[in-house]
Amino acid sequence: MKKTLILLVLGCTIFTTYAQTSITLNTDLAKTKINKHIYGHFAEHLGRCIYGGMYVGDGNTKIPNTAGVRNDVIQALKDLKVPNLRWPGGCFADAYQWKDGIGPKANRPKMVNVWWGGVTEDNSFGTHDFLDLCERIGAEPYLAGNVGSGTVKDLSDWVTYVNHPGGSPMADLRKQNGREKPWNVKLWGVGNEAWGCGGNMTAEYYANIYRQYATFMTGWTNESQLFRIASGASDGDYAWTETLMKNIPHNMMAGVALHHYSVLSWEDKGPSVNFTEAQYFKTMDEAWKMDEFIKGHCTIMDKYDPKKKVALIVDEWGGWYETDKEGKGALYQQNTMRDAMIAGLTLNIFNNHAERVRGANLAQIVNVLQSVILTNEEKMLLTPTYHVMKMYNVHQDATLVPINIESPTYEYSGKKLNAVSVSASKNAAGVLSISLTNIDYSKPHEVTINLRGEDFTKVSGQILSSGKINDHNTFDQPNKVAIKDFLGAKLEKGVLKLMIPAYSVVVLKVSK
Numbered sequence: 001m002k003k004t005l006i007l008l009v010l011g012c013t014i015f016t017t018y019a020q021t022s023i024t025l026n027t028d029l030a031k032t033k034i035n036k037h038i039y040g041h042f043a044e045h046l047g048r049c050i051y052g053g054m055y056v057g058d059g060n061t062k063i064p065n066t067a068g069v070r071n072d073v074i075q076a077l078k079d080l081k082v083p084n085l086r087w088p089g090g091c092f093a094d095a096y097q098w099k100d101g102i103g104p105k106a107n108r109p110k111m112v113n114v115w116w117g118g119v120t121e122d123n124s125f126g127t128h129d130f131l132d133l134c135e136r137i138g139a140e141p142y143l144a145g146n147v148g149s150g151t152v153k154d155l156s157d158w159v160t161y162v163n164h165p166g167g168s169p170m171a172d173l174r175k176q177n178g179r180e181k182p183w184n185v186k187l188w189g190v191g192n193e194a195w196g197c198g199g200n201m202t203a204e205y206y207a208n209i210y211r212q213y214a215t216f217m218t219g220w221t222n223e224s225q226l227f228r229i230a231s232g233a234s235d236g237d238y239a240w241t242e243t244l245m246k247n248i249p250h251n252m253m254a255g256v257a258l259h260h261y262s263v264l265s266w267e268d269k270g271p272s273v274n275f276t277e278a279q280y281f282k283t284m285d286e287a288w289k290m291d292e293f294i295k296g297h298c299t300i301m302d303k304y305d306p307k308k309k310v311a312l313i314v315d316e317w318g319g320w321y322e323t324d325k326e327g328k329g330a331l332y333q334q335n336t337m338r339d340a341m342i343a344g345l346t347l348n349i350f351n352n353h354a355e356r357v358r359g360a361n362l363a364q365i366v367n368v369l370q371s372v373i374l375t376n377e378e379k380m381l382l383t384p385t386y387h388v389m390k391m392y393n394v395h396q397d398a399t400l401v402p403i404n405i406e407s408p409t410y411e412y413s414g415k416k417l418n419a420v421s422v423s424a425s426k427n428a429a430g431v432l433s434i435s436l437t438n439i440d441y442s443k444p445h446e447v448t449i450n451l452r453g454e455d456f457t458k459v460s461g462q463i464l465s466s467g468k469i470n471d472h473n474t475f476d477q478p479n480k481v482a483i484k485d486f487l488g489a490k491l492e493k494g495v496l497k498l499m500i501p502a503y504s505v506v507v508l509k510v511s512k
Contacts, residue, residue: 021420021447021500022406025434028453029402030426035311036083036396037359038350039389040142042316043130044090046116046368047329053366053375054133055125058105063378068125069133072380073366076373077137080386081393084187086142086315086361087130091115091197093189094148098158101126102177115197117330131162131183140187142315142361147191147213147231148199156216159188164220186227187359189315190214193259194231195240203243206231210244214252229313229359232257233297235289241297245304255359256301259316260293262286262342272321272333273470277441280338280469281412283319284439287342288417290317291349298356311358317346318363318370318385331368335383336472337481337503339370340464343388344421344437344505347395351423351435354400362389374475381478387464391483391507394433398425401432410440420445420500432456432510438500441469449496456510459496461486465504 043049058068065071088096092115100109101123108123134141143162145155160170162183171182190213192198194206201209210230219225230253233240244256262283264270270279297312319342321333343362350357362385366373372386401424410419419440426432432454438445463486473480486506489498500506 020406021408021445023422023447023449024404024452025424025432025449026402026404026452027426027432030399032354032400034351034354034395034398034400034425035358037140038347038354038357039082039393039396040084040086040315040359040361041082041365041372042086042090042361042363043088043365044363044368045088045092045096045113045121046090046364047331048327048367048375049364049371050125051121052329053368055129057124066136067129067132069129069136070375070380073373073375074133074136076380076382076386077139077365080372080390081396082137082139083396084140084142084359084361085134085137085365086144086189089115089144089192090316091193093144093192094146094150094198096146097150098127098146098154102128102161102173127158127162128177128179131185135183141183141185142187142189143185144189144192145213147194147209148197152213152216155190155213156218159185159217159226186225187229188217188226189229189231189257190217191231193234195234195237198231203240204247207244207247210248211252227254228252229255229257229315232259232313234259236293236296238296238300242300245301245310250305250310253310255311255313256297258293258297258312258314260290260314261316261318261320261363263320269320269322272324273336273472275338275470277412280441281410281415281417283338284341284345284410284417285415287345290314290346294349294353294357298353301356308356312353312356313359314350314357315359315361316363317360318342320369327367329367333369334472335370335374335385336470337384337466338469340384340388340481340505341437341439341503342370343385344392344435345439347388347392348421348423348435348437351395351400351425352403376475379475381473381475383473384464384481387481387483388505391462391464391505392435394427394507394509395423395425395435398427398433400425408445410443412441419443420447430512434496434508434510436500436506436508438502438504440502442502444499444501447496447498447500451494451496451510454512455494456491456512458511459489459491459508461489461506461508463501463504463506465501469503
């Protein structure tokens with residue numbers, strides 16, 4: 001695409017130039033690994049995420065499944081290279097009694113989901129079902145323990161049940177229920193949102209409770225050492241993080257969580273599809289705040305942990321809008337190009353903070369909030385967010401390339417945001433991956449990338465874009481928004497040039 005559009009009108013030449021984005025990649029300074037767990041997902045017992053979403057029941061003959069989990073969902077998650085999956089919540093985790101979800105399904109007691117709609121669940125999807133699913137898709141399980149309404153013994157028993165090799169009552173019970181070998185689950189959340197639905201605790205009280213619960217969570221072999229994650233702050237509650245970092249011994253805590261949603265307001269979340277530019281701009285503003293919050297929490301963590309041994313785990317993030325009634329489930333919402341912008345922008349932020357951010361979980365995986373998959377009876381579709389996550393999985397466990405960027409601004413009603421975000425990594429084969437997101441509502445932007453430190457000769461790319469910002473995939477048009485080859489990048493003498501369209505995501509691969 002040309003840098004300048006030329007229009008001849010009555011013998012006059014009018015030039016329209018695009019704002020410049022200047023980026024320098026210091027490929028010779030790459031040293032920090034982008035932890036693959038940044039690309040994690042979240043499955044809560046909420047709406048149609050589990051029941052009627054990924055899980056359709058063992059006896060379902062209408063929808064092809066394996067042990068009750070949809071085969072199309074299994075394949076889609078394998079293709080996405082999901083590194084970890086968080087379960088069973090969320091708020092649901094601190095009401096969940098795990099022992100009700102094991103053993104013969106006909107004998108399992110029912111429960112009322114007090115957090116999400118008061119629906120009755122039959123516990124047919126439990127620990128074995130979830131951990132076996134993780135094995136099928138190649139993901140590490142991330143279990144959220146019940147601290148709010150459970151006991152220390154409940155959580156200790158769960159750890160023993162899934163991890164102890166044998167000779168203990170819980171391991172013997174696991175074997176009785178059909179699983180001989182332990183799963184060796186490493187990722188454990190010690191409660192969820194303890195400041196809210198997890199018990200409305202003060203930070204000081206939760207820090208003491210955490211120490212108590214963590215003491216009785218035990219690993220027995222080198223393979224099953226636990227990665228315990230404390231229930232962290234919401235948004236910019238830096239006092240919560242400081243209290244945990246100050247009062248919990250760091251050898252008891254591998255990670256501290258952070259939650260941030262790109263929501264207009266909790267009183268008026270706005271529509272998922274028919275949004276205005278004002279609402280779009282506000283959503284992008286909230287998405288950009290992730291960078292501010294991470295910097296703020298990292299500053300506090302650096303004070304107490306300068307060697308960065310404790311990870312920041314953003315285990316809930318994404319867009320949150322009003323529930324779409326046609327979705328037939330709590331927190332069901334459509335997924336548009338706006339959500340692709342949230343995903344691209346947020347993942348770039350995570351990548352660029354890879355020294356401290358070593359895990360994250362998009363909320364949520366099927367039919368709830370910013371999901372990557374939507375289902376309707378036998379039909380399934382992949383959302384724009386799915387496509388961004390798939391494009392970006394080239395960064396998993398690659399080495400972060402430091403960047404310098406001068407971005408043009410996206411302006412609305414007197415306010416400004418950086419229009420272009422970028423992150424880059426280099427894999428073991430020396431291939432450079434560059435991900436760019438242009439959140440501008442109407443303007444393309446010209447990008448110049450200086451590749452410093454190494455000589456590259458080849459470039460290829462993919463793009464996710466569409467004709468309108470609220471374009472989305474439907475069950476009648478499941479491929480309206482899809483990944484396409486991007487041929488607009490030109491590489492010459494260590495300089496990459498391209499034009500990135502408005503509200504689009506581009507991922508480039510550069511090699512020697």
